Each structure stands twice: as structure tokens, then as C-alpha cells.
Amino acid sequence: MARYKGPKTKISRIFGEPILGNGKWLGKNSNPPGQHGEKRKRKTLGEYALQLREKQKAKYTYGILEKQFRKTFEEASRRKGVTGENLIKLLEARLDNTVYRMGIAPSRPAARQLVSHKHVEVNGQVVNIPSYQLKAGDVITIKEGSRERTSITSVVRGKNPKFSWLDWNETELKGTFITYPERESVPENIKEQLIVELYSK
DSSP states (O other), X not given: OOOOOSOHHHHHHHHTSOTTSOHHHHHHOOSOSSTTTTTOOOOOOOHHHHHHHHHHHHHHHHTOOHHHHHHHHHHHHHSSSOHHHHHHHHHXXXXXXXXXXXXXXXXXXXXXXXXXXXXXXXXXXXXXXXTXXXXXXXXXXXXXXXXXXXXXXTTSOSSOOOOTTEEEETTTTEEEEOSOOOGGGOOOOOOHHHHHHHHTO
């Protein structure tokens, strides 16, 4: 299964923000990675570099490699509405991302693993495809047999952030993907218009 397996702290230091969830290391060392990172000044980036950087940030944030990301962009461009906003909506509607947003897993990689190891059901059926696109009204649950495993139930966050497009019942370990989110409701710091401009060249 294609995914980034390299050092996460290095990626966060490249972008200067905790896009992979390890912000505590940025407080200790926010310099660019590399032997001479402390002495190297951050250069003013050109238009193409800014666009490419934003695409890379989105890919690392959602844990997607280039081929799958481009397919998602192409789907976003075919849909009605603003392409950039459609892209974010499709990324947020991925099953692994939704499992993470609901608090079933502490991170997107952990959510991806739960899905691929067949611990998650959608509408009563086991789905082991992290990129599975959810639709409005889809019900996500932890599989009955997996609920007895403390290694799974122990990682469910007690106080989950509330998102308007999701509903999660911690007692029943069941959630609903209510609808696609509006862009202003998604907390990720991604300038999707730069990604649209990059792919439009």
C-alpha cells in the first residue's frame, strides 16, 4: 500500500507547521531540516514553488501520494462548484480521514491502519479501503468483533472535536457522515486555490 514512510518531524520542519501532528518538536527546533538548516535562511519562493509547496502540504496532511491525489483533483474538477473547495470536500470524505475526525483513531495513519485491517464498517459492511469515498448519510462503526480489543477501544479519544458534518456516538461507537463539509469549517491550513493553479498549467 503506497504511503509516506519517512521521518515526520522533517516534513513538519520543511513547512514550519505541525501538519503531521508532531508540533512539540517544532517548539524545540523550527529550523529547516538538514545539517546546515540553522544557518540557512528561508528564501522567498516564486509562484510555481508556492503552488508546488501547497500541493505537497495537502498530500502529506491527508497521507496521499501523487497518483491518487491527481485522481482526486480530476474528480473535483468534474463536479459542479469551485474546484478547490470540491478537492477539500473529497479529501475530507475519505474513510480514513473521517475515522480520524470522529476520534476513533489518534492520527490519520492510525485511522488508515484501522481501516486496512478490517476493523471499520460502513453501513454494516466491512470496508478496508482507506480512500473509500463516503456519501451523505453513511454510518461508520467499529466492527463488533473489534470492540472487545482494548488496543482499539483505548485509542478512541474521550473528548472529540465537534465537526458540523459528522455525528459520533461514543457509547455506541457509531458515527454518521452527515454531509460534505463547507470549506470554512475545515481547519486545515491549505490554500487550495494554489493547487488548482498548479494543475491548470
